[in-house]
Amino acid sequence: MQKKKGGPGGSRAVKPKRRGRVYLCGLLITALLALGGYHLFSNELEVTFYHLYSPKTAGGENIRVVVLSDLHNREFGPGNTELVERIAALRPDLIAVAGDMVNADDDNLDVILTLCSQLTEVAPVYYSPGNHESNLMYEKGSPIERMLLELGVHVLVNRAEEVTINRTPLLIGGLTTSTEGYEEYGAVFFDEYEKSNAFKLLIAHYPSLYYEYLADGHIDLGVCGHYHGGQFRLPVVGGVYHGDTGFFPKYSGGMYRLANSTIFVSRGMGGHNGLPRINNRPELAVIDINGRQEKHYS
Numbered sequence: 001m002q003k004k005k006g007g008p009g010g011s012r013a014v015k016p017k018r019r020g021r022v023y024l025c026g027l028l029i030t031a032l033l034a035l036g037g038y039h040l041f042s043n044e045l046e047v048t049f050y051h052l053y054s055p056k057t058a059g060g061e062n063i064r065v066v067v068l069s070d071l072h073n074r075e076f077g078p079g080n081t082e083l084v085e086r087i088a089a090l091r092p093d094l095i096a097v098a099g100d101m102v103n104a105d106d107d108n109l110d111v112i113l114t115l116c117s118q119l120t121e122v123a124p125v126y127y128s129p130g131n132h133e134s135n136l137m138y139e140k141g142s143p144i145e146r147m148l149l150e151l152g153v154h155v156l157v158n159r160a161e162e163v164t165i166n167r168t169p170l171l172i173g174g175l176t177t178s179t180e181g182y183e184e185y186g187a188v189f190f191d192e193y194e195k196s197n198a199f200k201l202l203i204a205h206y207p208s209l210y211y212e213y214l215a216d217g218h219i220d221l222g223v224c225g226h227y228h229g230g231q232f233r234l235p236v237v238g239g240v241y242h243g244d245t246g247f248f249p250k251y252s253g254g255m256y257r258l259a260n261s262t263i264f265v266s267r268g269m270g271g272h273n274g275l276p277r278i279n280n281r282p283e284l285a286v287i288d289i290n291g292r293q294e295k296h297y298s
Contacts (some may be wrong), residue, residue: 045086045269046281047077050255052221052289053264056199058167060291066090066123067285069225070130070268073111074282077096080111083269083284084118089288092123093165097153098225099130099176099205102144103272107136109144112174113151120152121234125161127276128156128174130226132272158189160196171196175204175218179212194218199289207251207265208244215258221289222263229253229267232278239280243273253283 057063059289066087076083083250087095101112119125127148129137136142148155163170173193177186194200200220204210207224214222230239230252239252253267269282 007290025274031241036121043277044281045083045284047086047090047286048266050198050285050287052255052290053291053293054199054220054289055291056168056220057289057291061166061168062288062290063094063165063168063170063199064090064092065221065223065287065289066092066291067094067098067223067266067287068095068269069100069205069223069266070228070270071101071112071115072132072268072272073101073103073106073108074270075111076269076282078273080115080118081180084115084122086284087119088122092286094163094172095119095123095125096172096201096203096221096223097127098124098266099128099226100132100268100272101127101130102132102136102139104135107140107142109142109147113146113147116148116153117151124154125152126154126156126161126172126174126203126247128205129176130205131178134176135203150247158186160189160193162198168199171198173202175201175202175209176251178206179208182209182213190214190217207249207263210258210261210263211250214261217261219263222261223266224251225266225268226265227252227265227268228271229277229283231271231273231275231278231280233267233280239267253280255287 045103054121116125134143136144154161157176160171160173175186187221194217202222204222204224205226227242227249230241230249239249241247243247250263253265255264264287266285267283
């Protein structure tokens with residue numbers, strides 16, 4: 001009679017080597033899941049780099065723009081010291097702030113004022129308000145605009161300022177109206193603004209302006225925010241949702257080439273709707289403008 005292999009019931013004992021392999025595989029799977037979860041839900045600041053070719057740059061010299069948007073009173077380190085240190089290390093020529101750095105339901109301006117007081121020591125700061133700043137300014141009578149100006153911030157509310165950076169003339173403008181108010185508040189400014197032959201950098205919080213009104217406008221670089229990167233981001237597809245647009249915002253994050261313009265839409269650094277950012281780390285964006293024939297478009 002043939003003997004049964006194994007112990008009682010014919011079961012085979014697991015050998016020590018096999019147990020070790022199973023244990024190692026388990027650890028590896030756990031580690032991969034943990035790393036994947038960290039990546040998906042990470043709130044660690046991410047620095048992203050973009051390039052914009054422009055024949056308007058004098059001798060092809062580089063102009064570095066750091067873009068901030070949608071901080072929503074968040075802090076990276078006490079007093080945003082970590083954020084300021086990261087920006088200073090990037091050595092920008094100017095800092096473009098695309099709005100919603102505050103929350104409309106919070107009258108405390110300490111976070112943004114502390115941040116801007118430090119940023120003006122790094123580079124010139126050009127700030128175009130978003131809907132949250134506009135709500136504070138026009139609905140609640142907040143002194144935020146005056147206080148920013150006192151810090152040396154260039155606050156741009158449907159107006160522009162001329163500046164020369166690395167021998168290149170720039171006209172930096174701020175268009176703050178939403179699509180509902182563009183014809184009443186923004187159209188006259190924009191019609192005059194786009195006539196300039198200087199490098200036109202337009203800071204406009206709402207990306208929707210570009211597919212509602214400005215799709216054929218002549219802008220060298222438009223800088224926007226507002227959509228928070230689509231809140232949840234999928235590979236290839238991009239941003240999934242924003243309350244203004246519903247699913248799949250048209251311009252959810254990155255650089256886009258339009259008929260006569262290039263726009264950059266920041267994914268932002270915070271949030272105000274209580275929803276988590278999934279696969280969508282807070283973004284500190286860097287745009288290098290020069291005469292090199294490279295491009296980075298979404």
